[in-house]
Amino acid sequence: MKALIVDDESNVRKIIRFLGRWEQYGITEVLEARNGLEAKALIEQKSPEIIMTDVKMPKNSGMELIEWLAAKDYPGKVIMISGFDDYCFMRKAFKLGCFDYLMKPIEEKMLNETLEGALRAWEKEEGERRNMESGFYEEVKMFRLNREITAACNGEAFDAGEIASALPQADVYDFTMMYFYQSHYSEPYIQLLTEELATREWGNAFTLQNDPNVCVILSLHGQFFPIEEWITQHFDIPVRLVSGPSIQSLAEISLSFQSAQRSMAEQNFRAIHRLADLDDVRRMNDIVAFVDEHYMEELSLDKLSTRFFLSREHISRRFKQEVGMTLTNYVIHLRINQAKQWLLESDEKMYSIALKLGYQDEIYFSKLFKKNVGMTPAEYRNSQGAREIDAEVRIAST
Numbered sequence: 001m002k003a004l005i006v007d008d009e010s011n012v013r014k015i016i017r018f019l020g021r022w023e024q025y026g027i028t029e030v031l032e033a034r035n036g037l038e039a040k041a042l043i044e045q046k047s048p049e050i051i052m053t054d055v056k057m058p059k060n061s062g063m064e065l066i067e068w069l070a071a072k073d074y075p076g077k078v079i080m081i082s083g084f085d086d087y088c089f090m091r092k093a094f095k096l097g098c099f100d101y102l103m104k105p106i107e108e109k110m111l112n113e114t115l116e117g118a119l120r121a122w123e124k125e126e127g128e129r130r131n132m133e134s135g136f137y138e139e140v141k142m143f144r145l146n147r148e149i150t151a152a153c154n155g156e157a158f159d160a161g162e163i164a165s166a167l168p169q170a171d172v173y174d175f176t177m178m179y180f181y182q183s184h185y186s187e188p189y190i191q192l193l194t195e196e197l198a199t200r201e202w203g204n205a206f207t208l209q210n211d212p213n214v215c216v217i218l219s220l221h222g223q224f225f226p227i228e229e230w231i232t233q234h235f236d237i238p239v240r241l242v243s244g245p246s247i248q249s250l251a252e253i254s255l256s257f258q259s260a261q262r263s264m265a266e267q268n269f270r271a272i273h274r275l276a277d278l279d280d281v282r283r284m285n286d287i288v289a290f291v292d293e294h295y296m297e298e299l300s301l302d303k304l305s306t307r308f309f310l311s312r313e314h315i316s317r318r319f320k321q322e323v324g325m326t327l328t329n330y331v332i333h334l335r336i337n338q339a340k341q342w343l344l345e346s347d348e349k350m351y352s353i354a355l356k357l358g359y360q361d362e363i364y365f366s367k368l369f370k371k372n373v374g375m376t377p378a379e380y381r382n383s384q385g386a387r388e389i390d391a392e393v394r395i396a397s398t
Contacts, residue, residue, distance in 0.1 A: 001119075002029040002046055006039040006053035006062065007081065012104070016052060016081075019108045025119050036060025040068060048076055049122050050115065052102075055082040055089055063089065070096040075125065077118040081106070149206040149216055152250065153257040160250045163218075168201045172221035175244040175256040178205075179264070180213045182286055182307040184237050190215050192234065202227055213307060216257070221246055232272050238309060240269040265302050267311065283308055284322050287315060291327070295334040296358050301327060336372050339365075343381040350377045 003022065005013045013032050022030055031048060033039040035057045043051070051069070053062040066078055080093045083104040090101050099121060100114045145166050151158035167173070180186040186207070193215075194205045203219030219227055228241065242264045244256030263269070287308050291299060301312035304327075308315070319327050335357045342353050351362040359365040370376050375383065 001027045002048040003027050003050040004031040004048040006033045008034050008057040019111050021112050036065040039065055050118055051076055052079045066096045077122045146207050146209050150209040152253040155254040163250055166204045170220050172246050172248050173218045174221050174224045174246050176217040177242050177260045178215040179240040181238050181309055238273040240271055242269045284318050295331050
């Protein structure tokens with residue numbers, strides 16, 4: 001560790017150098033500068049952890065030096081030294097991140113107490129910075145891996161080297177998809193599994209960026225049975241597992257993914273911790289809430305079946321009981337209501353509204369709108385009573 005003493009008076013620099021218990025605090029090099037300009041050059045070159053600077057100096061003052069350090073977001077600790085008890089200087093110095101302010105003449109006890117405090121503060125912040133940088137690096141790495149595996153599954157261009165670097169070397173990998181129940185927070189479980197796979201050198205687990213409830217597991221061929229056993233023992237939430245064909249090349253990921261998707265759609269999965277503890281009413285509430293949030297996306301009974309661990313036939317029957325209409329009609333109902341709101345509250349074109357609601361054909365949606373509302377979108381927007389009707393509907397719904 002290094003310290004820098006900045007003062008235009010050589011005797012002050014000598015006194016501070018003499019009084020400081022540098023070795024005791026792990027400081028192996030004490031640098032000196034006569035003004036702010038010299039200090040900046042040394043800081044750029046040596047990066048001292050502790051900087052002790054006078055306030056008033058020729059050729060760039062101590063305050064200008066502190067302002068420069070603050071602008072650089074410099075991590076070192078600054079101790080300001082002055083022969084003037086000036087509140088304005090002190091206030092500005094602390095505002096710019098100065099650690100402490102010492103008055104001349106320098107006293108040995110006060111100097112070393114301040115020095116020790118500054119070093120402890122620097123060490124604490126440095127530890128936090130390292131943890132943040134390490135965590136940020138891991139987050140970026142996992143984001144990139146998830147991005148590449150998502151592209152590979154979707155048959156898009158991907159970086160095979162990136163994925164390979166996260167896997168143990170092998171000629172063949174088993175491909176498995178793990179589905180989490182919609183309302184469960186999957187991230188900590190995937191992280192736990194990822195750490196276990198890395199520790200045992202079995203493989204790796206990835207999250208699909210377009211569906212955080214789906215995890216892709218690439219593992220050494222023939223090792224998935226112990227992995228499934230571990231999941232059974234360490235997961236306390238229900239998951240479904242479905243395997244795709246083993247792959248000899250990462251280029252085969254897309255084909256294996258498609259095969260696994262077909263198996264899931266055909267209900268050919270292995271269940272761990274079934275949803276016996278979640279009653280049917282709660283699950284249906286989850287499904288209705290999901291549809292209410294995602295009605296502008298493509299929805300199907302198959303998609304809901306995969307997400308909510310119920311058969312498509314059961315969802316179809318119970319959904320109609322719950323909301324009084326089929327899934328298709330309910331989605332149309334939500335989209336029509338949203339279209340009515342946009343027609344009344346904006347000047348947006350109908351083709352734009354149709355696209356936002358998930359319809360590629362403006363004419364088709366206009367016909368659908370008229371069938372359900374009794375007038376075309378243009379007629380609805382221009383009708384005299386539309387706003388009052390809509391207001392009454394909204395009041396009734398609240």
